[in-house]
Amino acid sequence: MNEVISSTIQSPGEGLREVWGWFDVSQDDRARVADLSPLIEQNIDGILQDYYSRDGGYDHPSDENTSGSMQEVRAQQRRHLLELFDAGLDQKYFESREAAGIFNESYGISPSFYMGLYTYAINRVCELVQDSCEDAAEAQTVQRSLRKTAACHQALTMEAFSAARTEAIEQRERQLSELPTPVLRLQEGLLLVPVVGTLDSHRSRLLTIQILDAIRDQSARAVVLDITGVAAVDSMVANHLIQTMTATRLMGAYSVLTGISSEVAQALVKIGVTGEALNPAGDLERGVATARKLLEA
Structure with a gap:
């Protein structure tokens, strides 16, 4: 159990089952979130566009190379958001969270930016759920399932991000330690x-x-x-x-x-x-x- 607590991201089998339990995510929760896939696929581009075009939400780069990088970032963030609605519990899901964390670290995406995007997107999806459900109680149940699943999804990505950053720092330190010292x-x-x-x-x-x-x-x-x-x-x-x-x-x-x-x-x-x-x-x-x-x- 101690190994799972200290490093969930390195134990994709029992570790992921444990972390789903920590966030109180049940099979029913994952099924409800998976049922939202058509809704998010129809609206995800608009949600991302709104997030990036908000006043004060993002400083648009003028440099062509930077713009190209941001296009890649936005494409990857779109994919990462869609993966949330798979609500899986298998090796593929584990690898997707690991890949998302590594991508964020390699592109210098700060945890605050990542959390801000996901919080904005989840809030927007909750609004869509509210609008699309005729039964208020049912809407609240779906929203609760989504927020729990999203919190778990974010935690796994952040753990992978932290591991990737630690590895990058250690690699840079190893490279520096191997630099020849001039006399x-x-x-x-x-x-x-x-x-x-x-x-x-x-x-x-x-x-x-x-x-x-x-x-x-x-x-x-x-x-x-x-x-x-x-x-x-x-x-x-x-x-x-x-x-x-x-x-x-x-x-x-x-x-x-x-x-x-x-x-x-x-x-x-x-x-x-x-x-x-x-x-x-x-x-x-x-x-x-x-x-x-x-x-x-």
Whole structure:
């Protein structure tokens, strides 16, 4: 049960049955929603047109490429809305929710925009149900079934969206962690190593090797390690930085660390790292000036 709660979207069998239950969606609810398919197919284009043409509802792009992208977005949103009225509980339905979430993430569609469109569309369909039903009680029953099913439909799509965004972020971090770190020669005896992206343990070890090899090959006597482009440093990475700077000194070169953000500084303090261990010098300009003074000493 805990696995289902934490990740429904990864369990399309029992997981989907569980999530239908969470939203109190019964077989009868799904049947009522499926019966609305002809009604939504007749009116969906008008609903979407009204949503996109409202005053303040959407800023129309003037760029031709952007316009083409929005046409694709609108076509996909139309399909996603129609899928709601299938009210299925099978692998195909699961895959459609996953595809919708991935599409939204890849096109940069915000959750607020997605929820706004669906809320507007469901409200409009409820109005159509009210107008088409002669019996008020029956209309309320159908509307209640639609709202419950729509809430479940949206939740599954948002879960897939969240998973797709997490995967995209992790992929970008992996790509950044694999970027080569340049070792720049500022002047004779002085090296600059700017680090950008994620600094994990693996990359930290490679960084140490690069710096030590550069000190040996270029007979460097000072190294400025700039981590301005590093967003976070954990305890393991901090230890690697300390080891790198210690190894640098053992190679006969001074080491200066620059670009420590306030967030990274606070994190380092919490894990007991001292300024003496890292020899910090604030920003890059001061770090280079410090290194040059050390060379002159």
